[in-house]
Amino acid sequence: MTDPGLERVLEHAADPVIVTGFVQIAIAAALTAVVLGIIYARQLGFEREIVAMAVRGLVQVVAAGAVISLLLAAHLAWAAVVLAFMIVVAAYISYKRGTALPGVFGTSLASIGFGAGLTIVAMAAAGAIEMTMRDLLVIGSMVIANAMQTNSLALDRFTGEIASNRAEIEALLSVGASPDEAVTEYVSTSVYAALIPTIDGIKSLGVVKIPGLMAGMIIAGENPIYAAQYQFAIMLMLFAAGGLTVVANTVLLSRRVFTDAKQLDEAVVDAIDE
């Protein structure tokens, strides 16, 4: 075996800790089975979805672990390729929340790329993210995932606001407002609504929840105060990435719901209503 990456994956796969991992999964699965039993007994009717979710999740996360294992031995440039791939997938998952909006995949791709990409590059350049494959992938994926979630929430809210405030938007157009001016209130509402989970996450830091990264660092023996500081820095990064993403996307999209003659586009409104 000459390929160091593959060697590393095999080494990781043969580690006795993998057996421990399966035991832990089995214990957690037993608890899930209890929930499944309740769902089945009460005829709630979504036990199939739970099983499918669990199997899919297991396969995806183990595959991800194997890929990360492979990547840890790869050249650092691969980090950029993988993060770019993640951004494309994030945009694909997210755009489905606003398919009625024209060009929403492209704007989501550009916005997540801009928001998450700029944050990752800036933080890496400033040294807040170590230029190692491990840090770039782990922190980078967190930033992208958060940007995706924020983008999805913004798209969902924005389409809802357009549909339910059509009369108000057209009333403003009727007194000479530009399209941007007519939707500015709804853009702000969408941006704020999309950022609520991140804002609440920062508010509740350490009080309601010990976030995953901080918990992991403490379990791994890191100084808890440093773990807390680092977690806070990460939360601010998530906020920045999410904020940049949704501001960019709502600005790009708010123009696309209007025609060249500054009319609310009937086709878009009809598509939202469907």
Added chain:
Amino acid sequence: MDSKLETASLTRVVGGEPIVEDVSLRVATSTVLAVVGSSGAGKSSFLRLLNRLDEPTAGTVYLDGVDYREVDPQELRRRIGLVPQESALRPGTVRENVAASDLIRDQPVDDERVAKLLERVQLPNAAERDVEDLSGGQQQRVAVARTLYVDPEVLLLDEPTSHLDSETEARVEELLGDLIRTEGLTCVLVTHDTAQAERLGDHVAEFEDGRVVAEGRPEEVLA
């Protein structure tokens, strides 16, 4: 008499069906054109074409003899103001709604003008009232003041009293009639109420299936 507003074969097709078809009408300066017809006859769709909230499929509109496609839509809508069927006010005070056109572009509000307009629509001293505390008729009058705030040359009224009870309807109608006459406004009024058309209109056009089927003086058309 000079035409302030003129439509030339104005047509709008949606989903293959014409909802406004080949409408050619003239509205003289400082007169009221009342558009009547049953529900679904295309009256409101016609009105939305006049300030270009919707795009004509064919034909056009001339404002003072100029094809409105040559005018920037924002400027056009300031010159041809539309009062929508539902008042479509935003949460906030009466003042914030009347002066919405200034506030949305961070321009200073002309409070004197707001006060004067509120007097004109019989809502004196209501500037700081929350619009949610107003009755339907009062909200409709705020919507009229919001349109008049930008000082339009043409006023489009879409069923301005259809949501009101009969007593409020009579008051709002009287107020609109008074406003139109004293301000010398050119006006297109869409209404399903032929009696209202007769009271307010100088000229009447009757719509059916998107087409004008009768046109003339109220006593001729509505007889």
